[in-house]
Amino acid sequence: MPMHEAIDGIVVRVRDMGNCDRYLSLLTAERGRIPLLAKGSHSMHSTQAAVSQMYTYGNYEYYRKGSMNILKGGSVIQPFYSLSADIDRLNLAAYLCDLTVELTDEGEEAGDMLRLLLNSLHAVSRELRPQELVKGAFELRAAVLSGYAPDLSGCAGCGRAESELFCLDVMNGALICRECRAQRNAAVGRPSSDEELREAEIVGLMTPAVLAAFRYCAVAPLERLLSFDLHDRADREQFSRLCELYLLSHIGHGFDSLQFYHNMRAPQASADKGNQHELFQQNTDHTGV
Numbered sequence: 062m063p064m065h066e067a068i069d070g071i072v073v074r075v076r077d078m079g080n081c082d083r084y085l086s087l088l089t090a091e092r093g094r095i096p097l098l099a100k101g102s103h104s105m106h107s108t109q110a111a112v113s114q115m116y117t118y119g120n121y122e123y124y125r126k127g128s129m130n131i132l133k134g135g136s137v138i139q140p141f142y143s144l145s146a147d148i149d150r151l152n153l154a155a156y157l158c159d160l161t162v163e164l165t166d167e168g169e170e171a172g173d174m175l176r177l178l179l180n181s182l183h184a185v186s187r188e189l190r191p192q193e194l195v196k197g198a199f200e201l202r203a204a205v206l207s208g209y210a211p212d213l214s215g216c217a218g219c220g221r222a223e224s225e226l227f228c229l230d231v232m233n234g235a236l237i238c239r240e241c242r243a244q245r246n247a248a249v250g251r252p253s254s255d256e257e258l259r260e261a262e263i264v265g266l267m268t269p270a271v272l273a274a275f276r277y278c279a280v281a282p283l284e285r286l287l288s289f290d291l292h293d294r295a296d297r298e299q300f301s302r303l304c305e306l307y308l309l310s311h312i313g314h315g316f317d318s319l320q321f322y323h324n325m326r327a328p329q330a331s332a333d334k335g336n337q338h339e340l341f342q343q344n345t346d347h348t349g350v
């Protein structure tokens with residue numbers, strides 16, 4: 062007799078095999094990601110079809126057969142239907158799920174990542190918060206949960222906690238004030254041909270409002286993570302870009318789904334492309350912007 066199990070989780074990846082089989086990756090709190098095989102889930106009459114959809118949070122019943130987990134059935138808890146009402150929502154959700162797959166493992170507890178993903182998808186699907194805030198908060202908090210917490214207490218050079226304009230030293234996860242950065246650059250004598258230095262010098266400029274948002278998102282209780290605001294649109298966009306830069310620099314690669322999200326939002330984003338270079342520079346010094 063195969064052993065039957067049941068667990069709550071959300072479908073974060075779907076891969077169709079042949080005509081009717083579907084491999085699901087389920088994110089659960091207790092056991093991280095679980096691979097599930099849904100046999101015949103495409104057919105109209107499949108009782109599994111409802112729970113075999115991307116972004117569906119539900120209770121999944123399965124049994125083990127050899128090394129496979131075979132989906133037997135289940136019930137939907139939250140389908141996040143409203144995601145599909147808008148292409149930007151759907152693209153952002155796809156990227157958040159890709160990040161989740163990247164940052165979780167099979168068999169390893171993932172309660173906080175699950176909570177983070179569910180709260181974020183809820184906010185995106187209902188348009189409760191601007192997408193830039195949800196995306197940035199998710200990225201930064203996912204970095205913290207994965208062990209890449211930046212030190213946001215103050216300048217790594219002089220220790221001051223507030224400054225008109227901080228730089229985030231992305232690879233070192235540290236803040237540097239304008240004065241300390243100018244001193245450091247002068248001492249180093251840039252531009253340098255040293256490749257190591259180039260690597261270490263990915264920086265993003267941070268207004269006090271953006272820094273406050275970073276500080277909030279790094280430690281806020283997960284259920285209140287999205288209860289912050291950036292009233293200035295430029296701050297929202299800078300927050301989103303900087304969180305993205307921070308997380309992806311630590312992961313070490315980008316995501317097609319993120320590129321797709323940005324490309325589809327192009328009409329709105331193109332107006333801002335110009336200042337992207339002012340906000341982020343690699344090994345250049347525009348700190349006086």
Ligand SMILES: [Zn+2]
Pocket residue numbers: 216217218219220221237238239240241242
């Ligand atoms: Zn300083």
